[in-house]
Amino acid sequence: MTNIREISQDWKITLIGAGNVGFHLGKKLYESRYEIVQVFSRDKKNSEKLAEQIQASPINSLEKLLPSADLYIISVPDDAIETVIKTLSVNKSLKNKLFVHTSGNTPSRVFKSHFSRYGIFYPLQSFSKQKTPDFKRIPICVDASKEEDLQILKSIASSISENLYQLSDAQRSIVHVAAVFANNFTNYLYQISADILEKENLSFDILKPLIEETACKIKEQNPREVQTGPAIRGDVGSIKKHLAYLQNFPEYASIYRMLTFGVNPDIPGLENET
Amino acid sequence: MTNIREISQDWKITLIGAGNVGFHLGKKLYESRYEIVQVFSRDKKNSEKLAEQIQASPINSLEKLLPSADLYIISVPDDAIETVIKTLSVNKSLKNKLFVHTSGNTPSRVFKSHFSRYGIFYPLQSFSKQKTPDFKRIPICVDASKEEDLQILKSIASSISENLYQLSDAQRSIVHVAAVFANNFTNYLYQISADILEKENLSFDILKPLIEETACKIKEQNPREVQTGPAIRGDVGSIKKHLAYLQNFPEYASIYRMLTFGVNPDIPGLENET
Numbered sequence: 001m002t003n004i005r006e007i008s009q010d011w012k013i014t015l016i017g018a019g020n021v022g023f024h025l026g027k028k029l030y031e032s033r034y035e036i037v038q039v040f041s042r043d044k045k046n047s048e049k050l051a052e053q054i055q056a057s058p059i060n061s062l063e064k065l066l067p068s069a070d071l072y073i074i075s076v077p078d079d080a081i082e083t084v085i086k087t088l089s090v091n092k093s094l095k096n097k098l099f100v101h102t103s104g105n106t107p108s109r110v111f112k113s114h115f116s117r118y119g120i121f122y123p124l125q126s127f128s129k130q131k132t133p134d135f136k137r138i139p140i141c142v143d144a145s146k147e148e149d150l151q152i153l154k155s156i157a158s159s160i161s162e163n164l165y166q167l168s169d170a171q172r173s174i175v176h177v178a179a180v181f182a183n184n185f186t187n188y189l190y191q192i193s194a195d196i197l198e199k200e201n202l203s204f205d206i207l208k209p210l211i212e213e214t215a216c217k218i219k220e221q222n223p224r225e226v227q228t229g230p231a232i233r234g235d236v237g238s239i240k241k242h243l244a245y246l247q248n249f250p251e252y253a254s255i256y257r258m259l260t261f262g263v264n265p266d267i268p269g270l271e272n273e274t
Numbered sequence: 275m276t277n278i279r280e281i282s283q284d285w286k287i288t289l290i291g292a293g294n295v296g297f298h299l300g301k302k303l304y305e306s307r308y309e310i311v312q313v314f315s316r317d318k319k320n321s322e323k324l325a326e327q328i329q330a331s332p333i334n335s336l337e338k339l340l341p342s343a344d345l346y347i348i349s350v351p352d353d354a355i356e357t358v359i360k361t362l363s364v365n366k367s368l369k370n371k372l373f374v375h376t377s378g379n380t381p382s383r384v385f386k387s388h389f390s391r392y393g394i395f396y397p398l399q400s401f402s403k404q405k406t407p408d409f410k411r412i413p414i415c416v417d418a419s420k421e422e423d424l425q426i427l428k429s430i431a432s433s434i435s436e437n438l439y440q441l442s443d444a445q446r447s448i449v450h451v452a453a454v455f456a457n458n459f460t461n462y463l464y465q466i467s468a469d470i471l472e473k474e475n476l477s478f479d480i481l482k483p484l485i486e487e488t489a490c491k492i493k494e495q496n497p498r499e500v501q502t503g504p505a506i507r508g509d510v511g512s513i514k515k516h517l518a519y520l521q522n523f524p525e526y527a528s529i530y531r532m533l534t535f536g537v538n539p540d541i542p543g544l545e546n547e548t
Contacts (some may be wrong), residue, residue: 078509078511078512079509079511105504105512105515124480124481124483124484125483125484125487126484126487126488126491126502128491128500131491133487137483138483139480139483141480163480163483165480167476171474171476173515173519174470174471174474174476174519175471175476175480175481176512176516177470177516177519177520178466178467178468178470178471178476178481179467179481179484180503180504180516180530181463181464181466181467181470181526181529181530182463182464182467182481182484182485182488183481183484183485183487183488183502183503184501184502184503184504184505184506184537185463185503185529185530185533185537186460186463186464186485186488186489187488187491187492187497187500187501187502188497188501188505188533188536188537189455189456189459189460189463190455190456190460190492190497191497191498191501192452192455192536193452193453193455193456194452194492194496194497194498196448196451196452196455197448197449197452200445200448202441202445202448202449202452204492204496204497206398206413206415206437206439206449207398207449207452207453207456207457208492208493209398209399209411209412209413209437210398210399210400210453210456210457211456211457211460211489211492212489212490212493213399213400213407213457214400214456214457214460214461214489215460215485215486215488215489215490216486216489217400217402217405217461218461218464218468218478218482218485219482219486222468222478223461223462223464223465223468224465224468226402226461227458227461227462227465228400228457228458228461229454229457229458229459230379230454230458231458231462232458235352235353237352237353238352238379238450241379241447242450242451242454245447245448245451246451251536252455254532255455255459255532255533255536256454256455256459258528258529258532259459259462259529262462262466262525262529263458263459263462
């Protein structure tokens, strides 16, 4: 493993995509002493901004990609990955390079008919430009078509994070579905609660400590064991009061009913209403 | 205000209920130098455990309540509050005392026909026995039937928390509905994601940093502005993949559809499927 670590430390990396993932990943790899050769973005400002911070060359056309890197990390929007790969495959000098993408929901087979060495380097976190993430704790999900490349990717991943997973395509896409519930839909529930409060001129701030505590609790305990509230208690009185209030918000009332029934299918009278 | 603070510091408090709320609130009030006279719980072990830690007398029958306290804090389950109040109202020596309950969803009128001095002391947090809460940040929602009592309650609340709100019954019950979305339903989404992962022998740990980040983001930003994921992007490809996978979990598929449609009603084809 020392050997692999030494080899991987010498690897040169080129970043294809300078959005939120590319930006933070690029900066972290640079901080971890990797040499970054080029940064590609269709958006000149994005490639220049990132390239400047990590001593790389910005490019805005994939034709300008140099074959001097060992690893090419593709972090473009999901629906652009295949097009980017096809464009890259035309460049014969890149034929034997290692390519990875950073997407949670794109199978590695997008590479298969174009390259022999490919893999996944998926950091499971929601990045925003403004905020520097704590990479050490971010799960990095890797996979590769060849064992040697897998070892290299694991080595690179473990130099930026303590949280390494090897996942197959199937496993990664399951994690991605689960993340939609835990992240995207959760944020939507925050949005609903903010909206309900706002309509009554109440500040969303009042819920923030509760939201934090709810997210904190499941670090140590199974969410099933810490479920609280009217639904799990079977508190039909509170539920009816809430539904009466939510008549002003018919979509939220439907969501309330469905989630209440999900938490506790035995609440009398609720099933007929869904 | 100094005056009120001095008066309120001399107030003696009796706790009716030693569940999660009563337990932590009692300990915090004691730490803040309030004298706790008695702790009532139907469960002998609960009253004794708490009473011992806060130098109070444990009692297991409401008939044993002494009139020597100034404030009686009722933190029993919502559906027991009215019964407790009726029982207390029989005791003539308590007639002029101040009574409050700690419920988010019970109107203060439960007191009205029995007592003239009453109010609310609702800490908006989800307590668990194992974990000592950081009271300083917990919003305490107060209200009272009389102005002097309101001032006293505010003073007591501000001696344990920096986060004080005066809310009417109507406002408090709206906050309570919003909290069901932000806390109870959010925890249920965590449960769904844990369940999906578990069925595939994947560890829920992989999602914990993402869950934490999602809850963290809304401290500074409006949840509407930080919504991410396939729904808001209108990424129909990912959504169809997810729904195909969720055929194994029909209830979760329905929830996925409804919440996706909630996030983005313009996703083609989804409306017909709900």
